[in-house]
Amino acid sequence: MNYLTRRVVAVAAAAMVAFPVFAEDLVTNERAGKADAPNKLVLALPAWESPSFSAVPAWADGYKKLYGDFISKHPDWQIDFQYQSDDTGQVAARLLEQAKAGNAPDCSAIDSFVLQQFIDNKVLKPMTPYFTKEQVADLFPFIRDVVVAKDDQLYAWWWATDIRVLWRNTDIVPAAPKTWADLKKAALASKEKGMEGVLFNAGRWEGTTFDWLANFWSQGGKLVDTDAKPIFGEGDNRAKMIKAVDYYKDLVDSGAAPKRVLNIKAYDDINAAAAAGTTALFVGGNFQYGQLKNALEPDDFAKWQPSPLPGPTESQHSAGTGGWAFGSFSNDPKKVEFCADLVKEVYNGPANALQDQLPTQRSLFDKYDQFKTPIDKGFAAALENGNARPGVAIYPEISNQIQIMMGDVLSGTKSTEEAVDAAYKASLAAYSSK
Known part of the structure; x- marks a missing residue:
């Protein structure tokens, strides 16, 4: 709701x-x-x-x-x-x-x-x-x-959907970032204009996993195999997972994203920042259109535009x-x-x-x-370029481990490699116990 x-x-x-x-x-x-x-x-x-x-x-x-x-x-x-x-x-x-x-x-x-x-x-x-x-x-x-x-x-007939996108204030970020590098550059430039950089969910909830997964999927990464067994921590999938996590880590380490993203676990928190004029960029969903419209004055709302989530390259895109x-x-x-x-x-x-x-x-x-x-x-x-979460019984635990992984990496508690391996090990253990 x-x-x-x-x-x-x-x-x-x-x-x-x-x-x-x-x-x-x-x-x-x-x-x-x-x-x-x-x-x-x-x-x-x-x-x-x-x-x-x-x-x-x-x-x-x-x-x-x-x-x-x-x-x-x-x-x-x-x-x-x-x-x-x-x-x-x-x-x-x-x-x-x-x-x-x-x-x-x-x-x-x-x-x-x-x-x-x-x-x-x-x-x-x-x-x-x-x-x-x-x-x-x-x-x-x-x-x-x-x-x-x-x-x-x-x-079955799937009749309604939603999509994750990048929202930006076009007065501050005129051009839509198309790559991860573009987004980092735009976020850092927005800080020079008094903004706090790009915001995204990184707290302990499903939104953190779902909003971020596009960065893994855009590289062709797979969470599970055809038997619903977790495979994100092995071979090429592990490398893609590490790369996607490091993308967020670099945003925080560079200051392109504030460390407080670790405490964001609701879209309302992001909407509040947009309404307060403290951010010009955030990862969110199409459903925030109406929320922004009601939170902002018409002239301010007209400045906000969505665009596809950036990928590692211009040709690599995905969205949850x-x-x-x-x-x-x-x-x-x-x-x-x-x-x-x-x-x-x-x-x-x-x-x-x-x-x-x-x-x-x-x-x-x-x-x-x-x-x-x-x-x-x-x-x-x-x-x-939409991607649905894998509808398998193990997904909720995979999501839970990704949330823990993100917190460990962005807070500096663990290296990316350690956190990815820990998330994979825990997901495999949960899969084996079912």
Whole structure:
């Protein structure tokens, strides 16, 4: 939820002006459709994707409209809503257990972070017949690589995503840095103008790992092999890991980044620095667009622009990407098809526009006005080099060890080589114990 901003509320509220009156009794917090409809689909959702989400009234109203229109076209169906907690890791583990036992909901939202685990465990039913080859080809590569398995079957539809980018104040940093060296130079130059250099997450939390991984991925680095075994500490991967960590170390050692990055473990901390005018550069995400817009005066906000994360060379770029997907666990082909129809008609496009969440298909950036802005076009370009976290059971421990590694290196407690080797050893031990 911390990715969602008041920009979304404004967009959704504007969209609601044109919404006609809809039948309230067809959409409640518990269900969509008539209670006596002959067919029923159990749908599991995060609360913020549902008609019951009250913290943002425009979303609640928008989803009621979308579900009302959808269920009106399918009067012989009833959708029963189940709501998931905010602990996506716990939700995923429970959902996977339910699916293996054969009592999972018919259709469910799945965090992209764990989607691969569901595909690997063969608990999702193929959706291949319900999406065209053109629609699948329109997906950004990193998404298509996950949802289409080795058997060429489509096992889920990933409908919303986000992307890590470099934000800069163009008054102080006019040109977008394209390489690590460019960023260091720009950060040092910004210090001469009274700024504190480039900011990034380096405290103990997932954002530190996810924002930084692009530097490893841009070199072709791999965290795990096809058996989900950690391999980042051996051979070429070890060398790439060391190089990527040393990049951040050099930023801190040179003063291009302040030592306080070790204490940054929330995007709000970075937004506060931007609002206070103490930084002109930071590594963040597309979701900070709305946060900056609401934190800054219009003239100051207009100075901020995102660009792709720099790479070791101009031709080496990557970025971390997240988001949400839908999959079906039902053995009833009618329910699988209905799940796919619901995703296509309610979420894929309409809900992107309602919540201002980046689409996963290139063509949707041209279809909806709010995604036609130069900034959103920039996000779309960055998505071409997007990378999803490996959806394997060992990833959370790898991330934990990377966070420890980063703290040890940036604080000077360990050399880069020692810290990388320690993180790898701990990750291997955790893998072996599972």
